Amino acid sequence: MSGRRRIAIVGAGLGGLTAAVALGRIGVEATVYEKAPDPQAHGGALWLWANAVNALAAVGLADRVVAAGTVVRGYEIKTWRGRLLWRFPVDRLRRDYEVPVLFVSRGDLVRILTAELDRRRLHYGARCRGFEETGAGVVPLFDETGGSPAPFDGLLGADGLHSAIRRQLLGDRPARAAGQVAWTGIAETDSRLWRLPPGEMVTYVGHGIRFTAGTADLERPGRERRVFWYSTENRSRGDRIIHPGELADLYREYQPAIAAVVERTDHPIRFPVRDRSPTARWGQGAVSLVGDAAHPSAPDIAQGACQSIEGAVVAARWLRRIDDVAEAFRAYERERMPRTARIVASSRLMNTFMRADLPGMNLVRNLGIRLAMPAWMINEYRFILDYDPGRELE
Numbered sequence: 073m074s075g076r077r078r079i080a081i082v083g084a085g086l087g088g089l090t091a092a093v094a095l096g097r098i099g100v101e102a103t104v105y106e107k108a109p110d111p112q113a114h115g116g117a118l119w120l121w122a123n124a125v126n127a128l129a130a131v132g133l134a135d136r137v138v139a140a141g142t143v144v145r146g147y148e149i150k151t152w153r154g155r156l157l158w159r160f161p162v163d164r165l166r167r168d169y170e171v172p173v174l175f176v177s178r179g180d181l182v183r184i185l186t187a188e189l190d191r192r193r194l195h196y197g198a199r200c201r202g203f204e205e206t207g208a209g210v211v212p213l214f215d216e217t218g219g220s221p222a223p224f225d226g227l228l229g230a231d232g233l234h235s236a237i238r239r240q241l242l243g244d245r246p247a248r249a250a251g252q253v254a255w256t257g258i259a260e261t262d263s264r265l266w267r268l269p270p271g272e273m274v275t276y277v278g279h280g281i282r283f284t285a286g287t288a289d290l291e292r293p294g295r296e297r298r299v300f301w302y303s304t305e306n307r308s309r310g311d312r313i314i315h316p317g318e319l320a321d322l323y324r325e326y327q328p329a330i331a332a333v334v335e336r337t338d339h340p341i342r343f344p345v346r347d348r349s350p351t352a353r354w355g356q357g358a359v360s361l362v363g364d365a366a367h368p369s370a371p372d373i374a375q376g377a378c379q380s381i382e383g384a385v386v387a388a389r390w391l392r393r394i395d396d397v398a399e400a401f402r403a404y405e406r407e408r409m410p411r412t413a414r415i416v417a418s419s420r421l422m423n424t425f426m427r428a429d430l431p432g433m434n435l436v437r438n439l440g441i442r443l444a445m446p447a448w449m450i451n452e453y454r455f456i457l458d459y460d461p462g463r464e465l466e
């Protein structure tokens with residue numbers, strides 16, 4: 073192929089932005105189209121495992137992300153009454169892989185990635201409704217009148233769970249509802265109310281509800297605590313909870329500290345939890361999918377964003393190796409499909425196991441967390457972390 077290749081990316085979430093940065097690093101011109109009117113620099117907390125930090129290292133951004141985040145030193149799963157069920161050896165994994173596990177605000181990550189891009193190639197307020205493949209290339213199609221861009225050499229759909237690009241490629245099968253509602257946010261609170269020290273994370277498990285939170289490193293001395301949290305409620309309860317105040321009331325029954333964290337969060341975000349079973353293909357010709365558009369998973373092993381970031385770097389790695397965009401995308405898909413299928417399945421298994429909404433299931437789940445989960449989780453995370461997304465992009 074002669075000249076600089078040009079790729080259109082639909083969606084400026086973490087997958088789309090990482091893809092744009094990674095393509096820039098290998099000399100491919102990436103143009104991003106995002107339906108939101110501006111960068112989505114809000115939206116709660118993310119737990120970034122070492123595999124995502126490695127992928128960010130491949131595009132030269134790991135140090136900045138580590139500086140913006142908090143290194144997780146310990147993670148415990150507890151009952152509502154505070155009884156320890158398991159302490160996950162996060163520190164041991166960090167030592168073995170020599171890369172930290174972090175929690176970081178999604179907004180900081182969006183800002184770090186966006187700062188790497190040429191603003192002239194980031195188009196906000198551009199809702200893509202599909203694409204057209206012609207002999208001249210691939211053209212993204214938009215709702216707005218005002219013309220279409222010149223054809224691109226390829227297009228990556230990074231437009232998330234309800235992807236329009238996926239719909240055109242694979243048909244419109246709805247994502248599977250996991251029967252849960254999730255909330256996430258970042259709270260400023262007080263160490264007298266929230267005692268968990270910086271760098272520590274905890275999940276409290278209850279009957280059909282779960283609350284996970286990590287305390288960020290203190291940015292300034294004093295009593296303030298920054299708490300990154302997310303919660304899931306099974307549908308029977310979660311559906312009735314529409315306002316953050318109602319969520320705080322639900323958790324007040326269990327632990328006043330959690331209610332205080334929810335109450336001190338500006339604009340917590342609510343999502344129904346959904347995933348998709350793996351499909352036999354993700355693309356056709358010079359079009360493919362990345363991130364949640366391809367393989368959305370339940371949040372239970374905290375890999376959705378990590379896999380979006382990883383996939384974006386791997387797509388760039390194949391485009392670096394192979395000039396022909398369609399061929400490079402098929403090679404990327406062959407590498408990524410088995411890995412993400414396993415991660416979607418593990419997340420779903422964990423989600424089903426942790427939901428515990430039948431009578432007596434709490435006890436079975438708690439026993440499972442103590443006896444079976446340690447070996448299973450360590451094995452899953454070793455599979456996740458034993459992967460090199462592409463150091464050669466450096």
Ligand SMILES: Cc1cc2nc3c(=O)[nH]c(=O)nc-3n(C[C@H](O)[C@H](O)[C@H](O)COP(=O)(O)OP(=O)(O)OC[C@H]3O[C@@H](n4cnc5c(N)ncnc54)[C@H](O)[C@@H]3O)c2cc1C
Binds near residue numbers: 233234255
């Ligand atoms: C409660 C909760 C907690 C989670 N915690 C973690 C965690 O700790 N760690 C982790 O790794 N993952 C976590 N996840 C999963 C993670 O948030 C997602 O997997 C990740 O954000 C997916 O990124 P993406 O870029 O693929 O898609 P998205 O973030 O959904 O981005 C898609 C982008 O495309 C845009 N878009 C959509 N349609 C169009 C269109 N037609 N035209 C143009 N633009 C469009 C959207 O506006 C959006 O900006 C969590 C999820 C939930 C619900």
